[in-house]
Amino acid sequence: MIYLGLISAFINAAASMALGMVVFSKKPRDAKTKMFTWVMVAVATWSTMYFCWLMSGNARTALIYCRLLSAAAIMIPVCYAHFIINLTGASHRREMRARYVIAAVLFGLSFTPWIVSHVESNKWFIFWPKAGPLYPLYLGFFFYIFVRVTTLLLGEFKKSTFLRRNQLLYVIIFTLIGLLGASTNYFLWYDIPIPPVGNIFVTVYMIGVAYAVIRFRLMEFNLLIARSISYIVLIPLIALLQTSAVYLLNKTTERTINIYYLVFVCSFIGTLLLIIWGPNLRRKIDGLLEQRFLGVMAARRAKLRALTQQISTIKDEEGIFKQTVESIAETLTVDHVGIFMRIDYEPIFTLKAFISNQIPRLKKLIVNDKNPLVLVLQQSPHALLLDEIEHNPSNQNRQSIAQLRRESGVELAVPIYAGSFFYGFLALGRRRTDIFYSDADLTLLESLGLQIGLNLRTRQLERQSNHSEKLISLGTLAAGLAHEIRNPLVSIRTFSELIGDENNDADFYREFKSVVGRDVTRITAIIENISAFAENSQVKTGPVNIKEVINGVYDIAKTEFTRAGVSFEKPESDMPLVQGNYSQLLQVFLNLFQNAIHALEGRNSPCVKIGFRLESDEAGCQTLIVSVADNGAGIDEIVKARIFDPFITTKATGDQVVRRGMGLGLAIVKRIIEAHNGSINVTSESGCGTTFYVHLPCIT
Missing domain, CATH: 3.30.565.10 (Histidine kinase-like ATPase, C-terminal domain)
Structure with a gap:
């Protein structure tokens, strides 16, 4: 049982550190991400102390580690409750402050016999902790928080739909798995013969909640598990290499070297190598895992990625819009895709191309500058899941977005822009079989939107340039036309003014007839040539x-x-x-x-x-x-x-x-x-x- 405990503690510690780093790196400024990272820190501390306790060689050391792990354990449910409050958008500030106060008191008492009185041997462990007089209070507080958290999640789950509902379902399921696994630690405290076999479920709990922490679009579930396992293996491997280096240096040197000096040198070199090779190594691992575990989806995304390079070769804008919605519908398996655009001087954003089994809903959508979705998209160049906005209490447009989502069937909006010019957006409905949009999908769609925007901006500048050239040509045309017509008109006018002075001079009239005929013919030729130049039939x-x-x-x-x-x-x-x-x-x-x-x-x-x-x-x-x-x-x-x-x-x-x-x-x-x-x-x-x-x- 000790070996099982050591293995589960090691896995829990490594998994919590890896998941904390992965999730935090995705959204370091997000309140939910920060709080989830603190939960992982608490779990990692608890797991590390658990491992050290099992490795203890005497009762005194084991008691110290038991009290340390008890102190860390009481912070897990408190931090987790805070995370759930941020996730659901609930407002329980007073209750949350009270929890932190109680947790602080219990944290301090964990280092006294009031919580952990002593350690003694039992059937499975050499040094098992025994409960102090205030341990029931400690235990009651622990389970109260988890019951309260589950109640809060169930209440929010009943009010939610689609992405949000599925996200909360995952959190509820994995919370219960984590609670079930952690609760097996407490039976032996009161001599109930059930060993802590559920510790391994703590890792399952952490992975499941991590999957849901960033609205189901952190990454695909199988890829998340694969990455977590690879990082769990990588972290102890690096630690093992450093430990081996310390051991070998200590054995191969002729004179005794201070062990702390050796640890410092090896850690310094290891950290330096990690900084140099770390990003490239992580990219290679991620690339291999994505290729191995995503399969067909990776191939489909490659087609969509190729479209971003082909856009500039498509002749007209209608062709760009049509091919874009067709490619998105095929690669992301979406039956409800439209592209709303406003080009040049159009007053509203119009539906330029679509593939939809809900055509009337999309066509009825009136999109102008005051549309709530446009207002949100203009504030950020990133793709927006409407479900996220609807459940974000800090967003002022959440109610309008919720109504628009119900009426139009749009679940995802991707802005199309170039610099400060906002041209429109891609509107996507639910994917078939309710597959969720991942972070990779959104990044790819954002890239596609940017490419369309840049292409439209280039064409717009070309049109403006052509328009300017036409105006210049029009000015040249007008000046030339005036010059060409003025010459024959001067001749006609001159002879007209001389008619009264020449009386009945036959030669004058013959010359007058010849000049007028010639110049009228010339004016006719000018007009014919102008018509030929202007004709575009x-x-x-x-x-x-x-x-x-x-x-x-x-x-x-x-x-x-x-x-x-x-x-x-x-x-x-x-x-x-x-x-x-x-x-x-x-x-x-x-x-x-x-x-x-x-x-x-x-x-x-x-x-x-x-x-x-x-x-x-x-x-x-x-x-x-x-x-x-x-x-x-x-x-x-x-x-x-x-x-x-x-x-x-x-x-x-x-x-x-x-x-x-x-x-x-x-x-x-x-x-x-x-x-x-x-x-x-x-x-x-x-x-x-x-x-x-x-x-x-x-x-x-």
Whole structure:
């Protein structure tokens, strides 16, 4: 029996220290966590004294340790009662203070014969403690607290639902297990022949309560047990290594070394190594345990983790929202997922995507800036379990959140934000078979929410930048349009003012008719080109042979080439087909050919050269690059930077003889190419000519 007691005491001490560290490291500032840690400290002290008592070699030493363990034991139920009060949110300050006062008195009396009078041998133990005259008071206080705690837990359990109800159920069950195990210590005090076989249940009690202490989301239960066991093994192993080091140093040294000095040196080295290797060792142990004990869940989380990296590649925002809710529903086994967002200037948060068997409940949810859930989410960037808020007495929104939870079926809300910008939130209902959301689930969802927020912020900034560019282009367009229309209008106005002075001069009227007709035609052309630039209609597309387009454009512009004395060169090789509209691509290359001819006026040996080139990306998709090069004077750097803006041109604008120089051609060309999912760019060097490169995706 002594050996069983030693083993159980050792396990209890190691488990309480390990659990205290694990739980406290998760939420060091939380009142419940702090109080639970103090419970673990009391249990660890009691277990250590219990171990030392069983190892005692004489009655005097055994009596000292018996009184020490009795003093530590009286603090366990008091600290535990305080923890339960924090957990349930009950207000029993006076009663709690009275407990501490009584516990302090009993703590002091534990070191006197009033609680433990002496030790004597019995059937199972060499030095078993005997009760003093006040021991019944000590025992009655111990059991009173546990009965009071159980009553408090049962009362709160009846009022609770879902997560909270299950959490309290776990606490009640494991509290009773702990009480049953600890109570087996007291029978032999009054010569009742029942040995303390239930001590081992104290560890079960601690693990069970630790699992529930942080709202069921500390970690998965099997992973918690595995980690606790690994730490229980690791702690005594480190202690054993240090003890072995002290022993070996003491044996191998020629002269006797002070044992305290040896202990100090070995402890110092051991602590230093623990600081250096401790975090990495813990991460490796946790990683191996998670992979071993979570299995399918770990694989599902890996898929959700991959989504955070894929979000930036999804084309539109609707696709992001849809894929997010689908991935969450699949990986976390949730049938009730929605994403509420407010983008740009929307007045309320609207349901952008959802997967739900409770669609009417989600759709009826009106979410604006005054919604209690939004108010809570804006205060913290962390995921929120509504059940936690509902049972948190310090939260002012608990009643509103409770009502929202009942009406909408939402159990978990994850904020979507980027910096100080709050865009919305993910709303999740209960998981299938009522599995709970763990700390790992919430961390992963928070990461996903942050990634969505950053992506939305990037797209928002791009839209704002494009809007600014459009305003600049609009200003340029307005200025150019005014300039282009003003010239023909001046001519018309001048001739109109001269009508009365020229009487019936036939030559004047003929000239007037010619000028007005020409300038009205020019104004009509300007308006047509503006319409072509502004038009954004979809056209039918199909397979197009670029070589046929080039040949067709040359046939149209052949007369202009001949008149200007410009030679034309093109490759004869065949190229893959592209997806496009033949007429629009004809318009693109006709504009580029005409620009090249105009740029070659007055040049020696003028020539326009066409080139074809294929490029492939990492995915194996091919792009056809068509180059249109001339050996003209080139384009000025300032003009080249804005060559594709409307009314930017290198030609003389407002020409009254030749119909050209408006500066809308390349703007229209760029619009058409981009509509074909392609791009266009230009290189130019002063005196060496200009080359335009048209990039068009090939049909695979």
